[in-house]
Amino acid sequence: MSSSTIAVHRTIPPFRALRRDATLASETVALVPTMGALHAGHISLIHQAAQTNHNIVVSIFVNPAQFAPTEDLDSYPRTFTSDLAKLQNLNVQLESEGALGRVKAVFAPTVEVLYPNGIPLDTKQQKGAFVTVQPLASKLEGGPRPHFFRGVATVVLKLFNIVQPDVACFGQKDVQQCVILKRMVEDLHVPVHLVIGGTIREEDGLAMSSRNVYLGQKRRAAAPGFYKALKQAEAVWLEALKSGRQTVSRSEVLERFYEGMKGLGEKEGVQFVVEYVSIADFKELEELEYVDTRKGGILSAAVRVLPVEEDQSPVRLIDNIILKGPETQW
Numbered sequence: 001m002s003s004s005t006i007a008v009h010r011t012i013p014p015f016r017a018l019r020r021d022a023t024l025a026s027e028t029v030a031l032v033p034t035m036g037a038l039h040a041g042h043i044s045l046i047h048q049a050a051q052t053n054h055n056i057v058v059s060i061f062v063n064p065a066q067f068a069p070t071e072d073l074d075s076y077p078r079t080f081t082s083d084l085a086k087l088q089n090l091n092v093q094l095e096s097e098g099a100l101g102r103v104k105a106v107f108a109p110t111v112e113v114l115y116p117n118g119i120p121l122d123t124k125q126q127k128g129a130f131v132t133v134q135p136l137a138s139k140l141e142g143g144p145r146p147h148f149f150r151g152v153a154t155v156v157l158k159l160f161n162i163v164q165p166d167v168a169c170f171g172q173k174d175v176q177q178c179v180i181l182k183r184m185v186e187d188l189h190v191p192v193h194l195v196i197g198g199t200i201r202e203e204d205g206l207a208m209s210s211r212n213v214y215l216g217q218k219r220r221a222a223a224p225g226f227y228k229a230l231k232q233a234e235a236v237w238l239e240a241l242k243s244g245r246q247t248v249s250r251s252e253v254l255e256r257f258y259e260g261m262k263g264l265g266e267k268e269g270v271q272f273v274v275e276y277v278s279i280a281d282f283k284e285l286e287e288l289e290y291v292d293t294r295k296g297g298i299l300s301a302a303v304r305v306l307p308v309e310e311d312q313s314p315v316r317l318i319d320n321i322i323l324k325g326p327e328t329q330w
């Protein structure tokens with residue numbers, strides 16, 4: 001088998017064998033969970049994992065449990081063949097760089113394998129075991145998507161139980177997901193070390209996301225303004241740090257964010273609706289009236305980009321910036 005060959009498995013037993021073989025060889029296993037439609041953000045997580053781990057498992061599974069019946073489960077981009085080609089190219093690159101690890105296997109299970117007792121989208125009809133992380137799952141993204149983090153935590157714990165990785169990698173772009181999964185691992189004593197990779201962006205600053213393909217030309221052109229508004233808000237924080245202040249008020253930072261959002265999209269005829277903007281602590285996601293410049297906080301937001309053409313639906317964009325202070329541990 002050449003070092004760039006990647007096994008694709010749809011069932012669980014090959015991962016038991018992979019884990020056993022890795023342990024016998026004193027090698028580590030890292031898992032990078034994805035929903036496919038791989039982009040440079042995913043690839044950077046896998047690349048990072050391969051620097052310090054021997055065997056990388058990438059899961060590709062569009063998880064029904066994290067979609068409400070009204071959401072885009074059916075239309076979610078599925079690009080398995082090109083995903084696999086990207087992983088194979090990455091292995092060639094990892095080999096030429098002399099990295100420690102390679103992508104050894106892709107786990108692309110069927111819904112039946114992950115949910116042997118079924119998974120209706122309506123949560124009231126769901127039976128069996130699920131993971132809830134309260135009240136974190138009800139905050140921020142949990143407002144418009146109350147089902148979401150229960151679905152995410154449940155599938156991630158299933159993946160952990162199947163792959164039994166030493167390490168699992170997640171992207172900061174989904175910052176609340178990171179906070180919730182860290183909490184799940186801590187509270188349930190899950191023996192997996194979580195690594196959070198930085199957000200990879202398009203050249204114009206838009207955070208890469210599989211759903212960006214829904215935007216179309218006009219909305220795509222206006223979308224980077226959202227990150228610019230967050231950067232403007234961050235500038236207030238950085239100025240305060242520089243001038244040695246002890247706290248920064250929420251209102252100062254948010255005012256600058258809203259200034260940045262004002263008029264965004266006018267040129268392209270695109271409307272942005274801010275769903276939430278938050279400055280919260282790292283563990284409980286409690287909103288902070290004043291941010292301690294030593295401790296920092298998470299500045300995060302979601303916007304709804306309204307349709308500009310007949311066949312379009314609203315697209316939600318999420319993004320965040322860590323307001324870092326000297327004692328920030330993130």
Ligand SMILES: Nc1ncnc2c1ncn2[C@@H]1O[C@H](COP(=O)(O)OP(=O)(O)OP(=O)(O)O)[C@@H](O)[C@H]1O
Pocket residue numbers: 033034035036040041042044045169170171172173174197198199200201207208209210211212
């Ligand atoms: N731009 C990015 N930079 C770094 N990591 C990312 C980025 N986008 C997604 N990830 C991470 O990749 C993993 C898999 O994410 P997922 O497959 O849902 O992709 P996505 O682009 O976030 O899709 P969606 O558009 O559905 O939000 C998650 O840990 C996610 O945080």
Ligand SMILES: CC(C)(CO)[C@@H](O)C(=O)[O-]
Pocket residue numbers: 033034035061063066152155156174177
């Ligand atoms: C972690 C995850 C793969 C679980 O389905 C998903 O929420 C994602 O892609 O961020």
Ligand code: BAL
Pocket residue numbers: 035066174
């Ligand atoms: N990356 C988050 C997956 C979702 O929105 O369903």
